[in-house]
Amino acid sequence: MIPGYSIRRVEKQDYKGVCEALNALTTVGEVSKAQFDATVDHWNHSLVLPNLLQYHPYVILKDNQVAATGMLLIERKLIHGCGLVGHIEDIAVSPRHQGKQLGRALIDHLTSLGLAHCYKVILDCDESNVKFYEKCGYSKAGVEMQHR
Amino acid sequence: MIPGYSIRRVEKQDYKGVCEALNALTTVGEVSKAQFDATVDHWNHSLVLPNLLQYHPYVILKDNQVAATGMLLIERKLIHGCGLVGHIEDIAVSPRHQGKQLGRALIDHLTSLGLAHCYKVILDCDESNVKFYEKCGYSKAGVEMQHR
Ligand SMILES: CC(=O)N[C@@H]1[C@@H](O)[C@H](O)[C@@H](COP(=O)(O)O)O[C@@H]1O
């Protein structure tokens, strides 16, 4: 980890910091402390295999404050011999901590966690972020389509 | 549904048919009956909310045989007011049943199931399938990146 920063799983005390960091990515909207706690409880209890959690939400901290956050979600499939796929989601670096390679550190951490269990790790991003993810070892695999 | 065809959740009796259909999409590899059953059990028990299943695996049947299969996976996030996102995965039509609009019927079914609960439904596909998904109401949202 980058000097002065540390990384660990999201905890309930990270409520404000995680919501603030996520605001740099997209609309967070109304998330009460009770809803945050219920979501963290779900993430902490949901299993993808008898001995493997499904959700791996992380924060990078500096001086006890959330500087960045990101998620690895593990999906259980039939293809590839009942293989697992890791999905990296909701990567956000708080504006005060941008330009410090925290995104890179977070992606490296979640990717190696994912590849320890999954046959591949995937994520969706803007065309403008492709170069960044290529530096992290990723390559283009397809097109993300959405329906709202 | 298309005349002569029906749609329902995957059951354990669909072992052979589902594996055969998935072979049209990618490598299935070694999946024993016991592994299939354990995966279906997991899909049938894993909850994303207290009253909502997380995995929605479906088959389209004709004369009791699997003609197509596909999955809707629901992810629990913090963004968008603790929103849910639907992921459509592993869409496969068995070679004997191609050209009968089963892909379209499956996507329509999984998409409306997803939009009943989620603020968006997303999927990743080859550039060559973009036109098909546009006909299903989808639009391009980003680039899929992978690490293996
Ligand atoms: C690698 C990464 O962080 N990708 C994120 C995705 O995880 C997030 O859920 C989405 C939110 O966009 P939305 O607010 O339009 O749903 O943006 C990006 O695609």
Ligand SMILES: CC(=O)N[C@@H]1[C@@H](O)[C@H](O)[C@@H](COP(=O)(O)O)O[C@@H]1O
């Ligand atoms: C909409 C749809 O069905 N997309 C599928 C995806 O769900 C599947 O998991 C992947 C398998 O590819 P792989 O064998 O290279 O992992 O192919 C496609 O992207």
